[in-house]
Amino acid sequence: MNKSLTLKLKKAAKGFRLTRRVFSFPYIAFMLIFVVAPLVLILVNAFIYGNKLSLQNFVHLARDGASLNTLWLSFLVGIITTFSCIVIGYPVAYILSKQTSGRLIVLLFILPMWVNFLIRTLATRAVFHALDVRLGLGTVIFGMIYNYLPFMILPLHTTLSSIDKSYSEAAADLGADGITVFMQVTLPLSIPGIISGITMVFIPTISTFAISQLLGGVHLFGDSIYTKFIYGSYGVGSVMSLIMLAFVLISNVFINKTNKGEVSKNIW
Amino acid sequence: MVKKLFSKGYILLILALLYTPILFIVVFSFSGNSRFTFSDGFTLDSYRAIFTSEQTPYLLQALKNTFFIAAVSSVAATILGSIAAIGIYSLKRRSRRVVENINQLPIINSEIVMAVSLMLFFVTFKFPEGYLRLILAHISFCTPYVVLSVMPRLTQMDPNIYEAALDLGANPFRALVTVLIPIISPGILSGFAMAFTLSLDDFIITQLNKGATTGIDTLSTYIYSSQRNAGGLRPFWFAVFSIIIVAIVTFVLIINLKKAKNIDQKEKENEKSA
Numbered sequence: 001m002n003k004s005l006t007l008k009l010k011k012a013a014k015g016f017r018l019t020r021r022v023f024s025f026p027y028i029a030f031m032l033i034f035v036v037a038p039l040v041l042i043l044v045n046a047f048i049y050g051n052k053l054s055l056q057n058f059v060h061l062a063r064d065g066a067s068l069n070t071l072w073l074s075f076l077v078g079i080i081t082t083f084s085c086i087v088i089g090y091p092v093a094y095i096l097s098k099q100t101s102g103r104l105i106v107l108l109f110i111l112p113m114w115v116n117f118l119i120r121t122l123a124t125r126a127v128f129h130a131l132d133v134r135l136g137l138g139t140v141i142f143g144m145i146y147n148y149l150p151f152m153i154l155p156l157h158t159t160l161s162s163i164d165k166s167y168s169e170a171a172a173d174l175g176a177d178g179i180t181v182f183m184q185v186t187l188p189l190s191i192p193g194i195i196s197g198i199t200m201v202f203i204p205t206i207s208t209f210a211i212s213q214l215l216g217g218v219h220l221f222g223d224s225i226y227t228k229f230i231y232g233s234y235g236v237g238s239v240m241s242l243i244m245l246a247f248v249l250i251s252n253v254f255i256n257k258t259n260k261g262e263v264s265k266n267i268w
Numbered sequence: 269m270v271k272k273l274f275s276k277g278y279i280l281l282i283l284a285l286l287y288t289p290i291l292f293i294v295v296f297s298f299s300g301n302s303r304f305t306f307s308d309g310f311t312l313d314s315y316r317a318i319f320t321s322e323q324t325p326y327l328l329q330a331l332k333n334t335f336f337i338a339a340v341s342s343v344a345a346t347i348l349g350s351i352a353a354i355g356i357y358s359l360k361r362r363s364r365r366v367v368e369n370i371n372q373l374p375i376i377n378s379e380i381v382m383a384v385s386l387m388l389f390f391v392t393f394k395f396p397e398g399y400l401r402l403i404l405a406h407i408s409f410c411t412p413y414v415v416l417s418v419m420p421r422l423t424q425m426d427p428n429i430y431e432a433a434l435d436l437g438a439n440p441f442r443a444l445v446t447v448l449i450p451i452i453s454p455g456i457l458s459g460f461a462m463a464f465t466l467s468l469d470d471f472i473i474t475q476l477n478k479g480a481t482t483g484i485d486t487l488s489t490y491i492y493s494s495q496r497n498a499g500g501l502r503p504f505w506f507a508v509f510s511i512i513i514v515a516i517v518t519f520v521l522i523i524n525l526k527k528a529k530n531i532d533q534k535e536k537e538n539e540k541s542a
Contacts, residue, residue, distance in 0.1 A: 020354060021355055021358045023351050023354045023355030023358070024356045024358075026348065026351065026352070027348055027349065027352030027355070027415070028352075028367060028370075030407075030411070031371070034386070034389070034407070034408040035370065035373055035374055035408055036370065037389060038385035038386050038388060038389035039373075041389055041392060042381070042388060091275075092278070095278065095279055103528070104528070107521075107524050109286065111517060111520055112286050114465075114517075114520050115290065115512070115513055115516050115517075116471065116488055116491075116512070118488050118491050119491065119509050119513065120289060122495055122505070123289035123509065125501070126289070126292065126293060126304075126506075127288060127289050127292050129304075129501075130292070130304035146286070146289070149286070150286075203378055207379070207380050207381070209379075209472050209475075210471070210472075210492060213496075214495070214496070222378070225380050226383075226476065230476075234388060238384075238388070241381045241384055244380065244381050245377070245378075245381050247378075248376055248377055248378055248381070249376075252372075
Protein backbone atom coordinates (compact mmCIF):
# COMPACT_ATOMS: atom_id res chain seq x y z
CA MET A 1 0.00 0.00 0.00
CA ASN A 2 2.85 2.23 0.92
CA LYS A 3 4.42 1.47 -2.41
CA SER A 4 1.34 2.42 -4.36
CA LEU A 5 1.15 5.69 -2.44
CA THR A 6 4.69 6.74 -3.29
CA LEU A 7 4.05 5.67 -6.85
CA LYS A 8 1.03 7.92 -6.89
CA LEU A 9 3.01 10.79 -5.43
CA LYS A 10 5.78 10.29 -7.94
CA LYS A 11 3.18 10.39 -10.69
CA ALA A 12 1.84 13.62 -9.25
CA ALA A 13 5.33 15.06 -9.15
CA LYS A 14 5.92 14.01 -12.72
CA GLY A 15 2.60 15.51 -13.74
CA PHE A 16 3.62 18.78 -12.17
CA ARG A 17 6.95 18.72 -13.93
CA LEU A 18 5.01 18.65 -17.14
CA THR A 19 2.85 21.56 -16.10
CA ARG A 20 5.76 23.52 -14.68
CA ARG A 21 7.03 23.93 -18.20
CA VAL A 22 3.99 26.11 -18.80
CA PHE A 23 5.71 28.71 -16.59
CA SER A 24 8.09 29.49 -19.40
CA PHE A 25 5.36 30.11 -21.97
CA PRO A 26 4.52 33.74 -21.10
CA TYR A 27 8.17 34.67 -21.35
CA ILE A 28 8.68 32.75 -24.58
CA ALA A 29 5.66 34.54 -26.05
CA PHE A 30 6.98 37.89 -24.83
CA MET A 31 10.43 37.29 -26.30
CA LEU A 32 9.00 36.13 -29.62
CA ILE A 33 6.97 39.32 -29.87
CA PHE A 34 9.42 41.90 -28.52
CA VAL A 35 12.83 40.49 -29.41
CA VAL A 36 12.53 38.01 -32.29
CA ALA A 37 9.74 39.72 -34.26
CA PRO A 38 11.52 43.13 -34.32
CA LEU A 39 14.69 41.47 -35.61
CA VAL A 40 12.70 39.61 -38.26
CA LEU A 41 11.16 42.95 -39.18
CA ILE A 42 14.66 44.36 -39.73
CA LEU A 43 15.45 41.42 -41.99
CA VAL A 44 12.22 41.88 -43.96
CA ASN A 45 12.67 45.65 -44.26
CA ALA A 46 16.16 45.23 -45.63
CA PHE A 47 14.71 43.39 -48.63
CA ILE A 48 11.71 45.61 -49.23
CA TYR A 49 11.89 48.65 -51.45
CA GLY A 50 8.76 50.51 -52.53
CA ASN A 51 6.50 47.74 -51.22
CA LYS A 52 8.31 45.20 -53.37
CA LEU A 53 10.83 42.51 -52.65
CA SER A 54 14.17 43.74 -53.98
CA LEU A 55 17.85 44.24 -53.30
CA GLN A 56 17.56 47.96 -53.95
CA ASN A 57 18.48 48.87 -50.35
CA PHE A 58 21.76 47.00 -50.63
CA VAL A 59 22.48 48.78 -53.91
CA HIS A 60 21.71 52.11 -52.29
CA LEU A 61 24.11 51.42 -49.45
CA ALA A 62 26.83 50.23 -51.84
CA ARG A 63 26.50 53.48 -53.83
CA ASP A 64 26.27 55.70 -50.76
CA GLY A 65 29.83 56.94 -50.37
CA ALA A 66 29.21 58.73 -47.09
CA SER A 67 27.81 55.63 -45.38
CA LEU A 68 30.62 53.44 -46.69
CA ASN A 69 33.18 55.93 -45.45
CA THR A 70 31.52 55.85 -42.05
CA LEU A 71 31.74 52.07 -42.06
CA TRP A 72 35.49 52.12 -42.83
CA LEU A 73 36.12 54.88 -40.32
CA SER A 74 34.25 52.87 -37.68
CA PHE A 75 36.44 49.86 -38.42
CA LEU A 76 39.54 51.98 -38.12
CA VAL A 77 38.47 53.55 -34.83
CA GLY A 78 37.31 50.14 -33.57
CA ILE A 79 40.61 48.45 -34.41
CA ILE A 80 42.74 51.23 -32.92
CA THR A 81 40.60 51.32 -29.77
CA THR A 82 40.63 47.54 -29.34
CA PHE A 83 44.36 47.30 -29.91
CA SER A 84 45.09 50.14 -27.47
CA CYS A 85 42.83 48.54 -24.87
CA ILE A 86 44.77 45.27 -25.15
CA VAL A 87 48.14 47.04 -24.89
CA ILE A 88 47.05 49.15 -21.91
CA GLY A 89 44.76 46.61 -20.27
CA TYR A 90 46.77 43.38 -20.50
CA PRO A 91 49.54 44.55 -18.15
CA VAL A 92 46.90 45.82 -15.71
CA ALA A 93 45.08 42.49 -15.70
CA TYR A 94 48.37 40.59 -15.48
CA ILE A 95 49.69 42.58 -12.53
CA LEU A 96 46.38 42.37 -10.68
CA SER A 97 46.13 38.61 -11.21
CA LYS A 98 49.43 38.21 -9.33
CA GLN A 99 48.34 40.23 -6.32
CA THR A 100 46.26 38.96 -3.46
CA SER A 101 44.46 42.27 -3.08
CA GLY A 102 43.77 42.24 -6.83
CA ARG A 103 40.03 41.69 -6.45
CA LEU A 104 39.54 44.95 -4.60
CA ILE A 105 41.57 46.93 -7.13
CA VAL A 106 39.62 45.33 -9.98
CA LEU A 107 36.55 46.80 -8.31
CA LEU A 108 38.18 50.23 -8.63
CA PHE A 109 38.56 49.63 -12.36
CA ILE A 110 34.91 48.64 -12.76
CA LEU A 111 33.54 51.41 -10.58
CA PRO A 112 33.52 54.17 -13.24
CA MET A 113 31.59 51.83 -15.54
CA TRP A 114 28.56 52.23 -13.30
CA VAL A 115 28.36 55.93 -14.05
CA ASN A 116 26.27 56.51 -17.17
CA PHE A 117 28.45 56.67 -20.29
CA LEU A 118 26.96 60.02 -21.32
CA ILE A 119 28.10 61.60 -18.07
CA ARG A 120 31.56 60.06 -18.41
CA THR A 121 31.80 61.23 -22.01
CA LEU A 122 30.71 64.77 -21.17
CA ALA A 123 33.17 64.81 -18.28
CA THR A 124 35.95 63.78 -20.67
CA ARG A 125 34.87 66.53 -23.04
CA ALA A 126 35.02 69.03 -20.18
CA VAL A 127 38.61 67.96 -19.46
CA PHE A 128 39.51 68.46 -23.13
CA HIS A 129 37.88 71.90 -23.05
CA ALA A 130 39.83 72.82 -19.93
CA LEU A 131 43.11 71.68 -21.49
CA ASP A 132 42.27 73.50 -24.73
CA VAL A 133 42.53 70.29 -26.73
CA ARG A 134 40.80 70.53 -30.10
CA LEU A 135 38.11 67.90 -30.54
CA GLY A 136 38.61 65.51 -33.42
CA LEU A 137 39.35 61.90 -34.27
CA GLY A 138 42.09 61.75 -31.63
CA THR A 139 39.79 62.78 -28.82
CA VAL A 140 37.15 60.34 -30.07
CA ILE A 141 39.61 57.45 -29.86
CA PHE A 142 40.77 58.58 -26.42
CA GLY A 143 37.15 58.70 -25.27
CA MET A 144 36.49 55.22 -26.63
CA ILE A 145 39.53 53.77 -24.86
CA TYR A 146 38.51 55.53 -21.66
CA ASN A 147 35.00 54.13 -21.96
CA TYR A 148 35.79 50.55 -22.88
CA LEU A 149 39.09 49.80 -21.12
CA PRO A 150 37.32 48.17 -18.14
CA PHE A 151 35.55 45.82 -20.56
CA MET A 152 38.97 44.61 -21.69
CA ILE A 153 40.53 44.37 -18.23
CA LEU A 154 37.69 42.39 -16.69
CA PRO A 155 37.63 39.28 -18.93
CA LEU A 156 41.45 39.32 -19.10
CA HIS A 157 41.69 39.40 -15.31
CA THR A 158 39.14 36.59 -14.95
CA THR A 159 41.07 34.39 -17.37
CA LEU A 160 44.53 35.23 -16.05
CA SER A 161 43.65 34.63 -12.41
CA SER A 162 42.01 31.30 -13.23
CA ILE A 163 45.21 29.93 -14.80
CA ASP A 164 46.73 27.31 -12.55
CA LYS A 165 49.98 28.69 -11.11
CA SER A 166 51.67 25.29 -11.28
CA TYR A 167 51.91 25.59 -15.09
CA SER A 168 54.21 28.58 -14.99
CA GLU A 169 56.05 27.15 -11.98
CA ALA A 170 56.67 23.94 -13.86
CA ALA A 171 57.95 25.89 -16.86
CA ALA A 172 60.30 27.85 -14.58
CA ASP A 173 61.50 24.65 -12.91
CA LEU A 174 62.26 23.23 -16.31
CA GLY A 175 64.54 26.17 -16.96
CA ALA A 176 62.44 28.74 -18.81
CA ASP A 177 63.18 32.36 -17.99
CA GLY A 178 60.44 34.88 -17.17
CA ILE A 179 59.84 36.03 -20.72
CA THR A 180 59.70 32.51 -22.10
CA VAL A 181 57.26 31.44 -19.38
CA PHE A 182 55.02 34.35 -20.31
CA MET A 183 55.23 33.82 -24.08
CA GLN A 184 54.92 30.04 -24.01
CA VAL A 185 52.56 29.45 -21.09
CA THR A 186 50.66 32.46 -19.77
CA LEU A 187 49.89 34.23 -23.03
CA PRO A 188 48.52 31.19 -24.89
CA LEU A 189 46.39 30.25 -21.87
CA SER A 190 44.92 33.75 -21.72
CA ILE A 191 43.71 33.78 -25.34
CA PRO A 192 40.05 33.13 -24.39
CA GLY A 193 40.16 36.27 -22.26
CA ILE A 194 41.74 38.26 -25.08
CA ILE A 195 39.06 37.14 -27.52
CA SER A 196 36.15 38.03 -25.26
CA GLY A 197 37.89 41.31 -24.45
CA ILE A 198 38.22 42.08 -28.15
CA THR A 199 34.55 41.49 -28.87
CA MET A 200 33.48 43.38 -25.77
CA VAL A 201 35.43 46.42 -26.93
CA PHE A 202 35.24 46.24 -30.73
CA ILE A 203 31.48 45.68 -31.15
CA PRO A 204 30.40 48.46 -28.75
CA THR A 205 32.98 50.85 -30.23
CA ILE A 206 31.72 50.58 -33.80
CA SER A 207 28.07 50.45 -32.80
CA THR A 208 28.07 53.08 -30.10
CA PHE A 209 25.90 56.06 -30.51
CA ALA A 210 26.65 59.58 -29.25
CA ILE A 211 30.19 59.15 -27.85
CA SER A 212 31.96 59.90 -31.12
CA GLN A 213 29.55 62.69 -31.91
CA LEU A 214 30.01 64.39 -28.53
CA LEU A 215 33.79 64.02 -28.48
CA GLY A 216 34.63 65.14 -31.98
CA GLY A 217 31.62 65.59 -34.19
CA VAL A 218 32.57 62.31 -35.87
CA HIS A 219 29.88 59.93 -37.06
CA LEU A 220 30.50 56.24 -36.58
CA PHE A 221 28.42 53.30 -37.76
CA GLY A 222 26.07 53.39 -34.76
CA ASP A 223 25.37 57.09 -35.34
CA SER A 224 24.64 56.38 -39.02
CA ILE A 225 22.11 53.67 -38.17
CA TYR A 226 20.45 56.06 -35.74
CA THR A 227 20.32 58.89 -38.30
CA LYS A 228 18.89 56.63 -41.02
CA PHE A 229 16.05 55.50 -38.76
CA ILE A 230 15.34 58.96 -37.34
CA TYR A 231 14.96 60.33 -40.89
CA GLY A 232 12.78 57.42 -41.94
CA SER A 233 15.13 55.55 -44.32
CA TYR A 234 14.13 52.25 -42.74
CA GLY A 235 15.30 50.19 -45.71
CA VAL A 236 18.95 51.24 -45.84
CA GLY A 237 18.99 51.51 -42.04
CA SER A 238 17.83 47.90 -41.84
CA VAL A 239 20.61 46.76 -44.17
CA MET A 240 23.14 48.53 -41.94
CA SER A 241 21.60 46.94 -38.84
CA LEU A 242 21.91 43.55 -40.51
CA ILE A 243 25.63 44.18 -41.08
CA MET A 244 25.98 45.09 -37.41
CA LEU A 245 23.98 42.03 -36.36
CA ALA A 246 26.23 39.83 -38.48
CA PHE A 247 29.27 41.15 -36.60
CA VAL A 248 27.60 40.48 -33.27
CA LEU A 249 26.71 36.91 -34.21
CA ILE A 250 30.12 36.11 -35.70
CA SER A 251 31.95 37.41 -32.64
CA ASN A 252 29.61 35.46 -30.42
CA VAL A 253 30.46 32.26 -32.26
CA PHE A 254 34.13 33.03 -31.60
CA ILE A 255 33.53 33.58 -27.90
CA ASN A 256 31.48 30.41 -27.57
CA LYS A 257 34.18 28.41 -29.31
CA THR A 258 37.00 29.58 -27.05
CA ASN A 259 35.21 29.62 -23.72
CA LYS A 260 31.66 28.57 -23.14
CA GLY A 261 30.60 32.17 -22.44
CA GLU A 262 31.81 31.99 -18.86
CA VAL A 263 34.10 34.99 -19.01
CA SER A 264 31.57 37.30 -20.58
CA LYS A 265 28.99 36.39 -18.00
CA ASN A 266 31.28 37.43 -15.18
CA ILE A 267 31.11 41.05 -16.16
CA TRP A 268 28.01 41.39 -14.03
CA MET B 269 61.76 45.42 -6.06
CA VAL B 270 62.03 47.82 -8.98
CA LYS B 271 59.66 45.57 -10.89
CA LYS B 272 57.15 45.72 -8.09
CA LEU B 273 57.38 49.48 -7.85
CA PHE B 274 56.96 49.74 -11.60
CA SER B 275 53.82 47.56 -11.57
CA LYS B 276 52.32 49.55 -8.73
CA GLY B 277 53.10 52.80 -10.52
CA TYR B 278 51.51 51.54 -13.72
CA ILE B 279 48.29 50.50 -11.98
CA LEU B 280 48.11 53.86 -10.22
CA LEU B 281 48.68 55.73 -13.48
CA ILE B 282 45.87 53.94 -15.31
CA LEU B 283 43.54 54.35 -12.33
CA ALA B 284 44.38 58.06 -12.22
CA LEU B 285 43.56 58.38 -15.93
CA LEU B 286 40.26 56.56 -15.45
CA TYR B 287 39.23 58.75 -12.55
CA THR B 288 40.49 62.12 -13.82
CA PRO B 289 37.34 63.16 -15.75
CA ILE B 290 35.03 62.11 -12.93
CA LEU B 291 37.05 63.81 -10.19
CA PHE B 292 37.48 66.83 -12.42
CA ILE B 293 33.70 67.31 -12.59
CA VAL B 294 33.29 66.88 -8.84
CA VAL B 295 36.11 69.30 -8.00
CA PHE B 296 34.98 72.03 -10.38
CA SER B 297 31.36 71.68 -9.32
CA PHE B 298 32.46 73.87 -6.38
CA SER B 299 33.91 76.61 -8.55
CA GLY B 300 30.59 78.06 -9.66
CA ASN B 301 31.83 78.85 -13.20
CA SER B 302 32.52 76.82 -16.29
CA ARG B 303 36.00 78.24 -16.95
CA PHE B 304 37.65 75.58 -14.78
CA THR B 305 39.12 78.12 -12.37
CA PHE B 306 38.54 78.93 -8.74
CA SER B 307 38.66 82.68 -9.43
CA ASP B 308 35.33 83.08 -7.64
CA GLY B 309 36.56 81.01 -4.74
CA PHE B 310 34.87 77.96 -3.34
CA THR B 311 31.11 78.25 -3.75
CA LEU B 312 27.98 76.13 -3.74
CA ASP B 313 26.40 78.25 -6.48
CA SER B 314 26.14 75.43 -8.99
CA TYR B 315 24.36 73.30 -6.39
CA ARG B 316 21.96 76.16 -5.67
CA ALA B 317 21.33 76.36 -9.42
CA ILE B 318 19.89 72.83 -9.33
CA PHE B 319 16.89 74.22 -7.48
CA THR B 320 16.62 77.65 -9.09
CA SER B 321 17.56 77.14 -12.74
CA GLU B 322 14.97 77.40 -15.50
CA GLN B 323 15.95 73.81 -16.29
CA THR B 324 14.95 72.58 -12.83
CA PRO B 325 11.36 71.54 -13.66
CA TYR B 326 12.55 69.59 -16.71
CA LEU B 327 15.30 67.91 -14.71
CA LEU B 328 12.86 66.86 -11.98
CA GLN B 329 10.38 65.56 -14.55
CA ALA B 330 13.16 63.58 -16.24
CA LEU B 331 14.21 62.17 -12.88
CA LYS B 332 10.63 61.15 -12.13
CA ASN B 333 10.28 59.49 -15.55
CA THR B 334 13.56 57.64 -15.13
CA PHE B 335 12.55 56.14 -11.80
CA PHE B 336 8.97 55.47 -12.87
CA ILE B 337 10.06 53.55 -15.98
CA ALA B 338 12.81 51.72 -14.08
CA ALA B 339 10.46 50.73 -11.25
CA VAL B 340 7.64 49.46 -13.46
CA SER B 341 9.84 47.66 -15.96
CA SER B 342 12.17 46.08 -13.40
CA VAL B 343 9.29 44.74 -11.30
CA ALA B 344 7.62 43.37 -14.43
CA ALA B 345 10.92 41.93 -15.66
CA THR B 346 11.59 40.28 -12.29
CA ILE B 347 8.19 38.60 -12.16
CA LEU B 348 8.29 37.54 -15.80
CA GLY B 349 11.91 36.40 -15.61
CA SER B 350 11.69 34.46 -12.33
CA ILE B 351 8.61 32.54 -13.43
CA ALA B 352 10.26 31.93 -16.78
CA ALA B 353 13.43 30.57 -15.17
CA ILE B 354 11.42 27.95 -13.25
CA GLY B 355 9.67 27.01 -16.49
CA ILE B 356 12.86 26.93 -18.57
CA TYR B 357 14.54 24.75 -15.92
CA SER B 358 11.79 22.16 -16.36
CA LEU B 359 11.92 22.18 -20.16
CA LYS B 360 13.39 19.26 -22.05
CA ARG B 361 17.02 19.70 -22.94
CA ARG B 362 16.56 20.61 -26.58
CA SER B 363 13.80 23.19 -26.14
CA ARG B 364 15.68 24.53 -23.14
CA ARG B 365 18.71 25.21 -25.32
CA VAL B 366 16.57 27.03 -27.87
CA VAL B 367 14.93 29.24 -25.24
CA GLU B 368 18.27 29.95 -23.56
CA ASN B 369 19.70 31.04 -26.89
CA ILE B 370 16.79 33.41 -27.50
CA ASN B 371 17.37 34.70 -23.97
CA GLN B 372 20.99 35.44 -24.92
CA LEU B 373 19.94 37.57 -27.93
CA PRO B 374 19.28 40.90 -26.19
CA ILE B 375 22.42 40.44 -24.08
CA ILE B 376 24.85 39.93 -26.95
CA ASN B 377 23.07 42.18 -29.43
CA SER B 378 24.39 45.70 -29.84
CA GLU B 379 22.11 48.25 -28.25
CA ILE B 380 21.61 50.31 -31.38
CA VAL B 381 20.30 47.31 -33.34
CA MET B 382 17.97 46.38 -30.50
CA ALA B 383 16.80 50.00 -30.36
CA VAL B 384 16.06 50.38 -34.06
CA SER B 385 14.43 46.95 -34.29
CA LEU B 386 12.05 47.86 -31.46
CA MET B 387 11.38 51.24 -33.05
CA LEU B 388 10.56 49.60 -36.37
CA PHE B 389 8.30 47.13 -34.57
CA PHE B 390 6.42 49.80 -32.60
CA VAL B 391 5.99 51.99 -35.69
CA THR B 392 4.86 49.11 -37.90
CA PHE B 393 2.26 47.85 -35.45
CA LYS B 394 1.24 51.37 -34.38
CA PHE B 395 1.87 51.06 -30.65
CA PRO B 396 0.83 54.31 -28.95
CA GLU B 397 3.86 56.55 -28.40
CA GLY B 398 4.99 57.20 -24.86
CA TYR B 399 5.43 55.23 -21.66
CA LEU B 400 3.96 52.00 -23.05
CA ARG B 401 6.66 51.71 -25.73
CA LEU B 402 9.41 52.60 -23.30
CA ILE B 403 8.30 50.18 -20.60
CA LEU B 404 7.86 47.31 -23.05
CA ALA B 405 11.29 48.03 -24.53
CA HIS B 406 12.90 48.16 -21.08
CA ILE B 407 11.23 44.91 -20.00
CA SER B 408 12.53 43.20 -23.13
CA PHE B 409 16.17 44.05 -22.48
CA CYS B 410 16.05 43.62 -18.67
CA THR B 411 14.26 40.27 -18.35
CA PRO B 412 17.06 38.13 -19.85
CA TYR B 413 19.37 39.28 -17.04
CA VAL B 414 16.78 38.25 -14.44
CA VAL B 415 16.55 34.81 -16.05
CA LEU B 416 20.34 34.55 -16.06
CA SER B 417 20.63 35.38 -12.38
CA VAL B 418 17.84 33.02 -11.26
CA MET B 419 18.93 30.05 -13.42
CA PRO B 420 22.13 29.15 -11.49
CA ARG B 421 20.14 29.00 -8.24
CA LEU B 422 17.87 26.42 -9.83
CA THR B 423 20.61 24.31 -11.35
CA GLN B 424 22.62 24.32 -8.10
CA MET B 425 19.57 23.43 -6.04
CA ASP B 426 19.33 19.86 -4.77
CA PRO B 427 16.23 18.55 -6.60
CA ASN B 428 15.63 16.14 -3.72
CA ILE B 429 14.58 19.00 -1.46
CA TYR B 430 11.65 19.77 -3.69
CA GLU B 431 10.80 16.07 -4.04
CA ALA B 432 11.02 15.71 -0.27
CA ALA B 433 8.45 18.46 0.17
CA LEU B 434 6.14 16.58 -2.17
CA ASP B 435 6.79 13.27 -0.39
CA LEU B 436 5.97 14.92 2.92
CA GLY B 437 2.57 15.84 1.59
CA ALA B 438 2.93 19.37 0.28
CA ASN B 439 0.99 19.99 -2.88
CA PRO B 440 3.07 21.28 -5.80
CA PHE B 441 1.94 24.87 -5.30
CA ARG B 442 2.87 24.80 -1.61
CA ALA B 443 6.20 23.20 -2.39
CA LEU B 444 6.82 25.94 -4.90
CA VAL B 445 6.02 28.76 -2.49
CA THR B 446 7.62 27.37 0.67
CA VAL B 447 10.60 25.50 -0.79
CA LEU B 448 11.51 26.51 -4.31
CA ILE B 449 11.01 30.28 -4.16
CA PRO B 450 12.95 30.78 -0.89
CA ILE B 451 15.86 28.85 -2.41
CA ILE B 452 15.97 30.98 -5.55
CA SER B 453 15.12 34.28 -3.84
CA PRO B 454 18.73 35.59 -3.72
CA GLY B 455 18.82 35.16 -7.51
CA ILE B 456 15.49 36.93 -7.87
CA LEU B 457 16.74 39.81 -5.73
CA SER B 458 19.99 40.29 -7.63
CA GLY B 459 18.08 39.95 -10.91
CA PHE B 460 15.78 42.73 -9.79
CA ALA B 461 18.71 44.95 -8.81
CA MET B 462 20.32 44.34 -12.18
CA ALA B 463 17.12 45.06 -14.09
CA PHE B 464 16.59 48.26 -12.13
CA THR B 465 20.11 49.60 -12.72
CA LEU B 466 20.08 48.60 -16.40
CA SER B 467 16.83 50.45 -16.89
CA LEU B 468 18.09 53.53 -15.02
CA ASP B 469 21.28 53.53 -17.06
CA ASP B 470 19.76 53.03 -20.49
CA PHE B 471 20.16 55.74 -23.07
CA ILE B 472 20.17 54.40 -26.63
CA ILE B 473 16.99 52.32 -26.51
CA THR B 474 15.11 55.08 -24.68
CA GLN B 475 16.34 57.78 -27.05
CA LEU B 476 15.00 55.92 -30.10
CA ASN B 477 11.71 54.82 -28.61
CA LYS B 478 10.57 57.81 -26.59
CA GLY B 479 8.85 59.31 -29.63
CA ALA B 480 9.54 62.77 -30.96
CA THR B 481 6.21 64.31 -30.07
CA THR B 482 5.61 62.98 -26.56
CA GLY B 483 8.25 65.15 -24.90
CA ILE B 484 9.05 62.31 -22.50
CA ASP B 485 12.64 62.47 -21.33
CA THR B 486 14.58 60.31 -18.93
CA LEU B 487 17.66 61.61 -17.18
CA SER B 488 20.02 60.33 -19.87
CA THR B 489 18.00 61.52 -22.86
CA TYR B 490 17.54 64.91 -21.19
CA ILE B 491 21.27 65.21 -20.61
CA TYR B 492 21.86 64.29 -24.25
CA SER B 493 19.34 66.73 -25.71
CA SER B 494 20.58 69.61 -23.60
CA GLN B 495 24.26 68.91 -24.33
CA ARG B 496 24.25 67.89 -27.97
CA ASN B 497 24.69 71.40 -29.30
CA ALA B 498 25.94 73.33 -26.30
CA GLY B 499 29.65 74.12 -26.42
CA GLY B 500 30.64 73.89 -22.79
CA LEU B 501 29.17 72.31 -19.72
CA ARG B 502 27.18 74.78 -17.59
CA PRO B 503 27.86 74.88 -13.81
CA PHE B 504 24.36 73.51 -13.27
CA TRP B 505 25.40 70.26 -14.94
CA PHE B 506 28.65 70.05 -12.98
CA ALA B 507 26.54 69.91 -9.83
CA VAL B 508 24.00 67.43 -11.21
CA PHE B 509 26.72 65.10 -12.51
CA SER B 510 28.64 65.32 -9.24
CA ILE B 511 25.61 64.26 -7.23
CA ILE B 512 24.94 61.34 -9.59
CA ILE B 513 28.61 60.26 -9.58
CA VAL B 514 28.97 60.40 -5.78
CA ALA B 515 25.66 58.58 -5.27
CA ILE B 516 26.55 55.76 -7.67
CA VAL B 517 30.12 55.33 -6.43
CA THR B 518 28.99 55.17 -2.79
CA PHE B 519 26.20 52.74 -3.59
CA VAL B 520 28.37 50.36 -5.62
CA LEU B 521 31.20 50.47 -3.08
CA ILE B 522 28.87 49.65 -0.18
CA ILE B 523 27.30 46.72 -2.01
CA ASN B 524 30.64 45.29 -3.13
CA LEU B 525 32.37 45.69 0.21
CA LYS B 526 29.46 43.94 1.87
CA LYS B 527 29.70 41.15 -0.67
CA ALA B 528 33.46 40.82 -0.14
CA LYS B 529 32.91 40.69 3.62
CA ASN B 530 30.33 37.92 3.22
CA ILE B 531 32.69 35.92 1.03
CA ASP B 532 35.54 36.34 3.51
CA GLN B 533 33.29 35.28 6.36
CA LYS B 534 32.17 32.20 4.47
CA GLU B 535 35.76 31.30 3.67
CA LYS B 536 36.66 31.64 7.33
CA GLU B 537 33.74 29.47 8.39
CA ASN B 538 34.73 26.87 5.83
CA GLU B 539 38.25 26.84 7.21
CA LYS B 540 36.92 26.38 10.72
CA SER B 541 34.63 23.50 9.80
CA ALA B 542 37.43 21.89 7.81
